[in-house]
Amino acid sequence: MFNEWARHYRRQGAHVIAVPRASGASQKWYTAAAMAAIVSGCYVLSSNRAPAEHDQELNFAGRGFAFSPAGELLAETSPSNPLVSVEIDVARVAEAQRSYPCYVREL
DSSP states (O other): OOHHHHHHHHHTTOSEEEEEEOOOSOTHHHHHHHHHHHHHTSEEEEEEOOOOTTOSSSOOOOOOEEEOTTSOEEEEOBTTBOOOOOOOOHHHHHHHHHHSOOOSOOO
């Protein structure tokens, strides 16, 4: 989910970037997803592996999230709400991609 790949997906015509994860609860994943959404102008959706009750060695957070093309957190899953949905607005994607400042020519 690095910025170069997010921009690449945008140039390929993406509206949504889906990112499966198996990660801990670090805030850095939210920051990376928000940044990928901003630089690509796409919605960024991510699911995460749920923690296994019987395996304390692997510390997966289990939370998924959805970010808007502007980098706003739209939804987040939790143990009590393991499934969320968001409305994808293609016009919002087009506006975000049109207005993102890019001062160098992209190939």
